[in-house]
Amino acid sequence: xxxxxxxxxxxxxxxxxxxxxxxxxxxxxxxxxxxxxxxxxxxxxxxxxxxxxxxxxxxxxxxxxxxxxxxxxxxxxxxxxxxxxxxxxxxxxxxxxxxxxxxxxxxxxxxxxxxxxxxxxxxxxxxxxxxxxxxxxxxxxxxxxxxxxxxxxxxxxxxxxxxxx
Amino acid sequence: xxxxxxxxxxxxxxxxxxxxxxxxxxxxxxxxxxxxxxxxxxxxxxxxxxxxxxxxxxxxxxxxxxxxxxxxxxxxxxxxxxxxxxxxxxxxxxxxxxxxxxxxxxxxxxxxxxxxxxxxxxxxxxxxxxxxxxxxxxxxxxxxxxxxxxxxxxxxxxxxxxxxxxxxxxxxxxxxxxxxxxxxxxxxxxxxxxxxxxxxxxxxxxxxxxxxxxxxxxxxxxxxxxxxxxxxxxxxxxxxxxxxxxxxxxxxxxxxxxxxxxxxxxxxxxxxxxxxxxxxxxxxxxxxxxxxxxxxxxxxxxxxxxxxxxxxxxxxxxxxxxxxxxxxxxxxxxxxxxxxxxxxxxxxxxxxxxxxxxxxxxxxxxxxxxxxxxxxxxxxxxxxxxxxxxxxxxxxxxxxxxxxxxxxxxxxxxxxxxxxxxxxxxxxxxxxxxxxxxxxxxxxxxxxxxxxxxxxxxxxxxxxxxxxxxxxxxxxxxxxxxxxxxxxxxxxxxxxxxxxxxxxxxxxxxxxxxxxxxxxxxxxxxxxxxxxxxxxxxxxxxxxxxxxxxxxxxxxxxxxxxxxxxxxxxxxxxxxxxxxxxxxxxxxxxxxxxxxxxxxxxxxxxxxxxxxxxxxxxxxxxxxxxxxxxxxxxxxxxxxxxxxxxxxxxxxxxxxxxxxxxxxxxxxx
Numbered sequence: 047x048x049x050x051x052x053x054x055x056x057x058x059x060x061x062x063x064x065x066x067x068x069x070x071x072x073x074x075x076x077x078x079x080x081x082x083x084x085x086x087x088x089x090x091x092x093x094x095x096x097x098x099x100x101x102x103x104x105x106x107x108x109x110x111x112x113x114x115x116x117x118x119x120x121x122x123x124x125x126x127x128x129x130x131x132x133x134x135x136x137x138x139x140x141x142x143x144x145x146x147x148x149x150x151x152x153x154x155x156x157x158x159x160x161x162x163x164x165x166x167x168x169x170x171x172x173x174x175x176x177x178x179x180x181x182x183x184x185x186x187x188x189x190x191x192x193x194x195x196x197x198x199x200x201x202x203x204x205x206x207x208x209x210x211x
Numbered sequence: 212x213x214x215x216x217x218x219x220x221x222x223x224x225x226x227x228x229x230x231x232x233x234x235x236x237x238x239x240x241x242x243x244x245x246x247x248x249x250x251x252x253x254x255x256x257x258x259x260x261x262x263x264x265x266x267x268x269x270x271x272x273x274x275x276x277x278x279x280x281x282x283x284x285x286x287x288x289x290x291x292x293x294x295x296x297x298x299x300x301x302x303x304x305x306x307x308x309x310x311x312x313x314x315x316x317x318x319x320x321x322x323x324x325x326x327x328x329x330x331x332x333x334x335x336x337x338x339x340x341x342x343x344x345x346x347x348x349x350x351x352x353x354x355x356x357x358x359x360x361x362x363x364x365x366x367x368x369x370x371x372x373x374x375x376x377x378x379x380x381x382x383x384x385x386x387x388x389x390x391x392x393x394x395x396x397x398x399x400x401x402x403x404x405x406x407x408x409x410x411x412x413x414x415x416x417x418x419x420x421x422x423x424x425x426x427x428x429x430x431x432x433x434x435x436x437x438x439x440x441x442x443x444x445x446x447x448x449x450x451x452x453x454x455x456x457x458x459x460x461x462x463x464x465x466x467x468x469x470x471x472x473x474x475x476x477x478x479x480x481x482x483x484x485x486x487x488x489x490x491x492x493x494x495x496x497x498x499x500x501x502x503x504x505x506x507x508x509x510x511x512x513x514x515x516x517x518x519x520x521x522x523x524x525x526x527x528x529x530x531x532x533x534x535x536x537x538x539x540x541x542x543x544x545x546x547x548x549x550x551x552x553x554x555x556x557x558x559x560x561x562x563x564x565x566x567x568x569x570x571x572x573x574x575x576x577x578x579x580x581x582x583x584x585x586x587x588x589x590x591x592x593x594x595x596x597x598x599x600x601x602x603x604x605x606x607x608x609x610x611x612x613x614x615x616x617x618x619x620x621x622x623x624x625x626x627x628x629x630x631x632x633x634x635x636x637x638x639x640x641x642x643x644x645x646x647x648x649x650x651x652x653x654x655x656x657x658x659x660x661x662x663x664x665x666x667x668x669x670x671x672x673x674x675x676x677x678x679x680x681x682x683x684x685x686x687x688x689x690x691x692x693x694x695x696x697x698x699x700x701x702x703x704x705x706x707x708x709x710x711x712x713x714x715x716x717x718x719x720x721x722x723x724x725x726x727x728x729x730x731x732x733x734x735x736x737x738x739x740x741x742x743x744x745x746x747x748x749x750x751x752x753x754x755x756x757x758x759x760x761x762x763x764x765x766x767x768x769x770x771x772x773x774x775x776x777x778x779x780x781x782x783x784x785x786x787x788x789x790x791x792x793x794x795x796x797x798x799x800x801x802x803x804x805x806x807x808x809x810x811x812x813x814x815x816x817x818x819x820x821x822x823x824x825x826x827x828x829x830x831x832x833x834x835x836x837x838x839x840x841x842x843x844x845x846x847x848x849x850x851x852x853x854x855x856x857x858x859x860x861x862x863x864x865x866x867x868x869x870x871x872x873x874x875x876x877x878x879x880x
Contacts, residue, residue, distance in 0.1 A: 100856070102856060104856035104857065104859055104860045105856075105859075107860045107863065107864075108859045108860050108862075108863035109863075111860075111863040111864055111866075111867035112863055112866060112867050112870070114867065115866075115867040115870040115871055115874070116870075118870075118871070118874050119874065122874075122878060150870070153866070154863050154866075157859050157862050157863055157866070158856075158859040158863075161855040161856070161858050161859040161862070162851055162852060162855040164855070164858075165851050165854050165855040165858055166846050166851045166855075169845040169846050169850075169851065169854070170845070170846055172845065173840045173843075173845040173846070176840060177837055177840050177841065180833045180836060180837050180840075181837065183829075183833055184830055184833050184834070184837075187826050187829060187830050187833075188830075189784065190783060190784050190785070190826070191782050191783055191784070191822070191823055191826040191827075192782055192784070194782065194823075194827075195782075195823065195826045195827045195830045196830055196834075197827075
């Protein structure tokens with residue numbers, strides 16, 4: 047992307063922003079109860095986002111996806127009772143709905159915490175299998191071309207023909 | 212006329228005309244270099260005689276072919292000839308069939324005594340038939356070079372006429388005792404006398420007359436050096452006739468035939484005029500210029516430049532001493548008064564000064580002898596030959612290492628060219644000889660198989676049989692005989708070693724002028740064994756292509772067995788297997804050309820090299836990857852962290868999607 051394109055993006059005309067606000071404000075006004083319920087239910091995601099030090103925010107993504115999934119029953123209950131602040135208060139007073147939303151976020155957190163051990167175990171097994179496969183390929187090469195091919199190494203700068211596992 | 216030979220139980224059929232009888236030995240008809248056996252003509256049963264040549268000598272094949280239809284001449288002519296398997300010798304031999312003389316040999320051996328002939332018997336029984344033969348030879352520009360008393364046969368039981376013996380079973384003049392040779396060629400080795408000239412035959416005829424008159428060797432007891440000095444100082448006539456009383460006509464013919472100046476010697480026309488009754492004035496001996504003072508060689512004194520040259524040529528140590536004394540130019544100037552000769556002698560000696568090693572001294576001695584007597588044979592140490600007979604001398608004496616070495620030095624030092632330069636008169640054949648010697652020099656300068664002294668042997672001796680130890684028991688004189696001989700060798704003697712050695716390589720190159728030089732060069736690549744073996748296959752394939760011979764199964768199998776390193780030169784196992792199969796297929800067909808081409812697939816070799824390079828790189832890359840894996844690159848904490856975070860997001864996405872789907876289903880239902 048060129049410098050000129052970047053500059054154009056940075057200088058979005060003010061009327062476009064105004065037009066966006068004109069459309070967004072009525073929606074926000076109508077969906078305020080839903081936003082309130084979501085804001086409460088998605089607090090674990092907010093916490094995960096704040097706790098994740100890495101740029102890819104994988105912890106927030108993991109917790110957030112399951113947290114969002116867990117918040118949907120509360121949202122459904124709200125929409126079933128009507129988009130009012132009173133209904134929002136009733137929904138938020140239901141502990142079961144809180145438990146579902148926060149429990150789903152907890153499962154996400156649990157997955158994130160368990161994944162390194164699982165991945166490490168997987169890589170250990172996959173690496174051994176890959177070594178065995180490569181040794182077999184070397185044996186085939188020696189059988190086809192003779193032992194002389196083992197007499198040299200790649201020159202500096204050459205890349206292995208096979209990628210990482 | 213020659214043809215195929217086949218064997219019956221006790222006879223060998225030659226040309227479907229003669230039955231050779233190996234069991235019927237006829238020593239009375241032996242030539243010095245050929246044994247005689249009985250022969251029966253199939254149609255009539257008449258007896259003939261066959262002479263079996265030696266395997267290391269070449270018969271005079273051109274002469275045989277030209278004389279084949281001259282059966283009216285009073286001479287033993289070859290009627291049929293060929294190379295046949297000869298059981299008494301256990302190998303193949305060149306044989307020729309001759310009409311069997313009806314009488315005995317005139318002189319049973321070179322030194323044998325017999326009853327002296329009368330002059331009129333000599334004219335009738337010798338000179339008239341000999342003149343007829345020499346007239347025919349002269350018309351064809353041929354020379355006999357075997358006219359001597361022990362090579363004459365009586366033509367009938369009454370012994371009233373003679374026939375000349377054969378002259379074709381060995382190189383020219385090789386069997387002539389020194390007494391029969393003129394001064395110019397006496398000093399040469401027996402194999403280095405050459406074809407000579409018609410005048411040399413007439414000289415030999417004169418000596419034969421002298422021997423017949425004396426009833427044996429008239430110089431009996433005289434060694435070669437003394438005989439040579441006597442001929443030089445007294446003349447051949449005085450040496451051979453001495454004080455024997457002769458009739459004037461006989462003295463006339465002897466003085467004419469024994470004249471030591473070749474140009475002044477009686478010609479064939481002179482002899483015919485004499486036989487016709489016309490009398491000529493007797494030739495006076497032309498003796499060399501005698502010096503005022505003698506020149507001492509050892510304890511002997513010599514008075515002429517020619518006699519000094521002869522004496523020095525017979526004693527090389529004395530010749531070397533004379534060179535180092537450097538007194539010959541002074542002697543020539545003061546005693547002979549020949550300033551020009553003195554300068555030539557001084558120039559010959561002074562080419563490289565008095566220093567230098569033994570080789571240089573020998574070469575200077577050779578130049579000195581040529582300067583003193585330009586007509587003498589070219590000599591280096593014990594090797595001496597007429598200028599046109601150098602290749603033949605090499606061939607005859609090839610088995611003697613000192614003669615081979617002397618020949619090599621002589622050619623490399625360009626002594627033949629120096630000999631030609633020293634001649635007072637230039638002859639037309641000198642230009643041809645110069646080209647021959649330049650070629651010899653070139654061949655000797657190259658050391659690889661196909662060149663060298665062996666090439667000189669075969670290049671300039673057209674029908675000389677190949678002397679390779681691989682062809683023992685064979686007689687291979689023509690290119691077409693080579694591969695069949697190697698095929699027989701492969702069938703009978705096994706396939707140890709290689710089917711080409713230096714002799715075979717040189718023989719083939721000489722007989723087949725179109726042998727590619729790249730093949731010859733590759734044949735010498737001792738540091739690249741596969742390439743050399745491939746060149747070996749190509750070499751034989753070129754011969755097969757030139758001769759058009761097919762179905763050389765045993766030889767092809769022999770060559771195929773030698774191509775193992777060529778096959779092993781390929782890296783790829785499948786390629787090796789494929790190549791070996793192709794080679795075996797070509798070998799089974801006996802096709803050497805296909806065999807060589809099967810073993811030499813340039814595209815396959817390139818593909819193999821490229822594939823090998825790729826395989827090497829792949830192997831090395833795998834080695835690096837395995838090392839990285841074994842070092843724990845996959846379970847590196849950072850790598851695991853990155854991958855586990857991605858995996859967690861992925862799993863969460865999957866679980867959330869599933870949950871969303873379930874909730875949607877629940878909500879809808």
